[in-house]
Ligand SMILES: Nc1nc2c(ncn2[C@@H]2O[C@H](COP(=O)(O)OP(=O)(O)OP(=O)(O)O)[C@@H](O)[C@H]2O)c(=O)[nH]1
């Protein structure tokens with residue numbers, strides 16, 4: 528089946544297709560999905576055995592069947608610990624048979640115990656599929672909670688019936704991230720005092736927590752279905768508020784940024800293992816760790832931004848580069864420079880293909896006198912003015928005052944003053960500038 532068909536089936540909430548697409552994402556297949564906000568992503572966290580799974584299943588059973596629900600269990604505890612597994616599995620099987628409910632557990636962890644990129648990719652797939660609710664179960668421990676803040680619109684913290692001292696002893700990180708606190712297993716007698724302790728704790732926190740949403744404390748029992756309708760109502764109120772105040776789109780930005788960060792960590796780990804030589808140089812004192820880090824990331828400047836090739840016919844040139852298996856961008860017309868350009872993306876730099884727009888242009892004259900070939904080399908610099916000063920100091924000729932190019936401010940060093948090479952200097956636009 529091709530990807531287009533698969534995506535269409537995913538958008539029709541075909542559960543098999545959803546599973547297939549998430550598997551592809553887990554395998555690292557690149558899926559440039561455009562995500563429109565429509566799902567309420569709800570992180571459910573709390574200490575091991577707090578009743579998270581039971582509560583989620585109980586809510587899923589009560590949410591109207593015309594709503595689409597996805598449940599992602601992240602880092603589920605081993606099936607062989609605790610007595611909870613069999614009971615959960617029976618409840619889970621009952622839910623998976625409903626067409627509106629999709630359940631998946633994701634056993635993989637990211638580095639430092641945080642979320643794995645597969646999780647964020649799965650959330651994107653599920654939102655794309657049109658889920659109304661996406662429940663994300665994580666064990667309340669360490670990095671995965673910090674990460675959940677970046678992907679969830681709402682965080683439910685489950686606190687089982689505990690004594691006041693035990694609540695104090697809960698990891699402080701866990702007690703600060705909640706939008707909704709649930710005293711779980713509220714069929715238990717101690718639940719009432721846990722509720723009171725939590726209320727007074729939250730009251731103190733309300734003064735410091737900014738924003739219009741004030742954390743709420745709810746009592747519920749997933750096992751006996753008590754308090755579940757109220758909890759669903761609180762969750763839905765919260766979603767309406769997030770939709771009306773624009774927070775839903777802010778959350779999308781932080782989710783996609785986390786996703787990039789997770790992929791970047793992955794690449795970083797890979798390059799670290801391939802560049803043992805850099806570590807050795809740091810150990811020997813030949814390189815500072817800062818410089819080694821820049822080299823590892825290829826982040827030092829000036830860097831080679833692109834090599835430009837003048838061509839007579841852009842379309843036939845594009846064809847050739849495509850056949851080489853390279854990723855070719857969209858052609859752009861740049862009136863100011865009299866050219867039509869397209870970028871060919873390589874991992875560390877780009878090739879720019881230039882076709883003249885009119886016979887009088889610089890590139891047209893180049894083609895006439897020299898024929899097709901390398902037209903210029905472009906360096907990306909941090910401080911354009913400083914670089915120009917240095918070039919002038921070295922007796923090089925700057926052709927024009929810096930002006931706006933396609934992606935930033937550019938100027939050129941004349942080939943006559945630099946061994947026959949036209950050198951473009953570019954300072955990229957900063958996002959939102
Ligand atoms: N009395 C009572 N027991 C509950 C309730 N909810 C869950 N339990 C029990 O608590 C145990 C743990 O429940 P789970 O729902 O698996 O808890 P969890 O937080 O998902 O556990 P982990 O994923 O292992 O961290 C099971 O034995 C459940 O039957 C409840 O509302 N009341």
Ligand SMILES: [Mg+2]
Nearest residue numbers: 579580581664
């Ligand atoms: Mg669980």
